Amino acid sequence: MEKLKKEKYINFKIITIFPEMFHAIENYGILSKAIKKKIINLIFFNIRNFSKEKNKKVDDRPYGGGEGMIMSFSPLKRAIVKAKKNDNSLVIYLSPQGKKITYKKLKKLSKKKCIILICGRYQGIDQRIIDKYIDEEISIGDYILTGGELAAMVLIDGISRFVPGVIKKKISKNKDSFSQNLLDHPHYTRPKKIDGMRVPKILLSGNHKKIKKWRLKKSVQQTLLKKPELFKKNK
Structure with a gap:
């Protein structure tokens, strides 16, 4: 063995x-x-x-x-x-x-x-x-x-995923869905426009403080819509 x-x-x-x-x-x-x-x-x-x-x-x-x-x-x-x-x-x-x-x-x-x-x-x-x-x-x-x-x-x-060395960036685990009893916010990548749909302007602004606030808001919205029971765990 x-x-x-x-x-x-x-x-x-x-x-x-x-x-x-x-x-x-x-x-x-x-x-x-x-x-x-x-x-x-x-x-x-x-x-x-x-x-x-x-x-x-x-x-x-x-x-x-x-x-x-x-x-x-x-x-x-x-x-x-x-x-x-x-x-x-x-x-x-x-x-x-x-x-x-x-x-x-x-x-x-x-x-x-x-x-x-x-x-x-x-x-x-x-x-x-x-x-x-x-x-x-x-x-x-x-x-x-x-x-x-x-x-x-x-x-x-x-x-x-929690074992040290398996995932290089520790921050990614801390921002996972469920890590704070919230679902993750929506994600976008290139191109900026496709099939008539655009990436939200806030994500292109470069204003990281506003982006962070937007992501938290979207996380809360996603959780309320899809898994509202997670909010009970925060009480």
Whole structure:
């Protein structure tokens, strides 16, 4: 297994039956660069490698009947025990039953040195794994996905943006949507006029004090229009 850095970094230990899905973030974009610099480490534990069945089976029928299959206790337990060996990882299960992720939660999780992410499949995982080995259940929204891998990638991306060195300009994180419980203001770039629409004159004025005031006003308007519930968090 790859030797981990002792400097600033965050390790994501991912328990999944489809590690290949994570090539999407390993090979593209800002996270890819952070991985190459070893600021972020992705370490995979394929659940099938922990199955003692001849066909590497990791699921079984649910007790009590019903549709679908359930991920079995034993291979998941072995994978978690292996992933946690010699460290104090936080174990997260990506689940629609978990608490919905927030900006503040992502920022808090970025302080961790090691996070284990369990990517469920089928109808879910044996409840006894949740009862004994899971520290937190986290949801990325009130909807169902075919598996936890996509949710894990969303979580990794959201957390990693707060890890020093991943994003060069710290100011960009401080001005993100949700950082002040306000949505971001509208953005414009060249050309000044296109399809009969012009860039607001204030942005071309060079008066940074007035531009800042305009952007704050637009942020408030955007929030009132699209996510008024954010204002309750400011109270």
